[in-house]
Amino acid sequence: MSKEKEHLEEKHNTKYKDALFRYLCNNEYEASKLYKAITGKYISPNEIELENLDSLVIADWYNDVSFKTKDNSVIILCGQQSSKCANMTLRCLVYYTNLIRKLYEENEDGFKDKIYRSAVLKVPKPEFYVLYIGKETIKSEELFTEHNMGYENATGFMDDMFLQIRVKNIDIHYDKWSEVQRQESSTLAGYSYLIQQFGVHEKELKNSIEDENKRKKKAMLLAIEDCRNMGYLLECLDREEFKVMLEKEYTMADYIASLKEDIRQQALEDGLREGLEKGQEQEREEGIKNLIVSYKEDDFKRDKIAIKIIKLYNVTSESAEEYLKKYFD
Numbered sequence: 131m132s133k134e135k136e137h138l139e140e141k142h143n144t145k146y147k148d149a150l151f152r153y154l155c156n157n158e159y160e161a162s163k164l165y166k167a168i169t170g171k172y173i174s175p176n177e178i179e180l181e182n183l184d185s186l187v188i189a190d191w192y193n194d195v196s197f198k199t200k201d202n203s204v205i206i207l208c209g210q211q212s213s214k215c216a217n218m219t220l221r222c223l224v225y226y227t228n229l230i231r232k233l234y235e236e237n238e239d240g241f242k243d244k245i246y247r248s249a250v251l252k253v254p255k256p257e258f259y260v261l262y263i264g265k266e267t268i269k270s271e272e273l274f275t276e277h278n279m280g281y282e283n284a285t286g287f288m289d290d291m292f293l294q295i296r297v298k299n300i301d302i303h304y305d306k307w308s309e310v311q312r313q314e315s316s317t318l319a320g321y322s323y324l325i326q327q328f329g330v331h332e333k334e335l336k337n338s339i340e341d342e343n344k345r346k347k348k349a350m351l352l353a354i355e356d357c358r359n360m361g362y363l364l365e366c367l368d369r370e371e372f373k374v375m376l377e378k379e380y381t382m383a384d385y386i387a388s389l390k391e392d393i394r395q396q397a398l399e400d401g402l403r404e405g406l407e408k409g410q411e412q413e414r415e416e417g418i419k420n421l422i423v424s425y426k427e428d429d430f431k432r433d434k435i436a437i438k439i440i441k442l443y444n445v446t447s448e449s450a451e452e453y454l455k456k457y458f459d
Contacts, residue, residue, distance in 0.1 A: 149193035149210070149375065150321065150372075150375045150376055151193055151195070151210040151261070151321060152193055152194065152195055152210075153371075153372070153375055154317050154318075154320075154321055154363070154366070155195045155208075155317060155318065155321075156180065156195050157180070158175040158176075158178040158179075158180065158197070159175045160315070160317050161175070161178050161180070161195055161197050161206075162174065162175040162178060163314060163315040163316075163317065163318075164195065164208060164315050164317075164318055165206060165208075166314045166315070167311045167314035167315035167318060168208070168259055168261070168300050168311075168315075169257075169259075173199060173204075177199050177200050177201075178197050178198075178199065178200070179197060179198055179199070179200050180195075180196070180197045181196045181197055181198055181205065181229060182196075193209065193210050193211075194207060194208065194209040194210070194225075195207075195208045195209075196208070196225065198229075198254050199254075202233075202252070202253070202254050203252075203254060203255060204254055204255050204256075204257060205226065205229055205254035205255070205256050205257070206256075206257045206259070207222055207225050207226075207256070207257070207258050207259065208259045208260075208261055209221070209222075209259070209260050209261070210260075210261045210262075210263070210302075211260050211261070211262050211263070211264060212263055212264050212325075213264045213266070214262075214264060214266045214268055218258075218260050218297050219258075219295045219296075219297045222256070222258040222295060222297055223295055226256045226258075229254065230253060233253070257298075258295070258296070258297040258298065259297070259298050259299075259300055260297055260298070260299045260300065261300050261302045261318075262299050262300065262301055262302065263301075263302050263303055263322060263325055265429075268299045268301075269299060270298070270299055302318060302321075302322050303322060303326065304319065304322040304323045304325075304326045305326070307319060307322065316362065317363070319362065320357055320360075320362030320363040321363070323356070323357060323360060323362055324353050324354070324356075324357050324362070324363065324376075325353075327352070327353035327356040327357070328349050328350060328353040329349075330353075331348070331349035331352040331353055332345060332346060332349040335348055335349055346377075347377065350373070350376055350377060354367050354373075354376075414443065415453075417443070418439055418443060418453050418457070419453075419456075419457045421435070421438065421439065421442070422435055422439070422453065422454065422457040422458050423457060425438065426458055432454060432458060435454065435458065436450045436451065436454060439453060439454075
């Protein structure tokens, strides 16, 4: 039995808490291929030790693959993202500090004692990668410093930066990957192709299937067949847990989007209420400005934003249009 098959057999009784990306890639063999595809560097599967750190997740949704070399020289974190997140650098910092805490608590190789000695204690060098497959444009690299998190740096030093973290963003859309990369990790290529085809079919079915759940399920089945025809993910396409996780993947995406909308709506309503209570037109306009900017960033159409302004702020369509000219155009 191949290593891929062994891994999938182990996963057969999964409780479906893993996201699809983690389900496919969270083993030494696939982690090695994944790392080679995104960096061009090779680490033998025999040298890889998976790290299941405490995840920062929504509803027990695990969507990362983290591992270190057995000699503790490097720790690699790969997180898959379908939407833009401004806090990935901070999340990676938490992952890394959790690893150091784990090394300390487990006291491997006398870590606790060595940390207080004069000699430098070698800890795993971190490498952070975000595998992005969303719709928005992202930078190829994100930088975390005290300054861009809202804190001013100390001044008067040769290097004012006391804390600095870099995260590499890697676009894993299928059409962005070279043939060499697809061959290096056919699993990640298959995952990317599956997501791409799901989007293609859902768009095609929009006019013929009104019910969103039925449309997504049909698009999912068509995307699975596309993968089969391309020879991708053949070991798991027919597994029930694979289909369950794929369906959950999009249910979870909807849930997160809905949650963000609820939070934003509540914040806008709270701001509106506060502004009205104070009777300050300036705060009212600031609230409308924030609404427009927020929805524009999420690609809401102009006319839909106008409706929300009219409904929330009880203004005329003419007034809403004036605000849109000011803050949208």
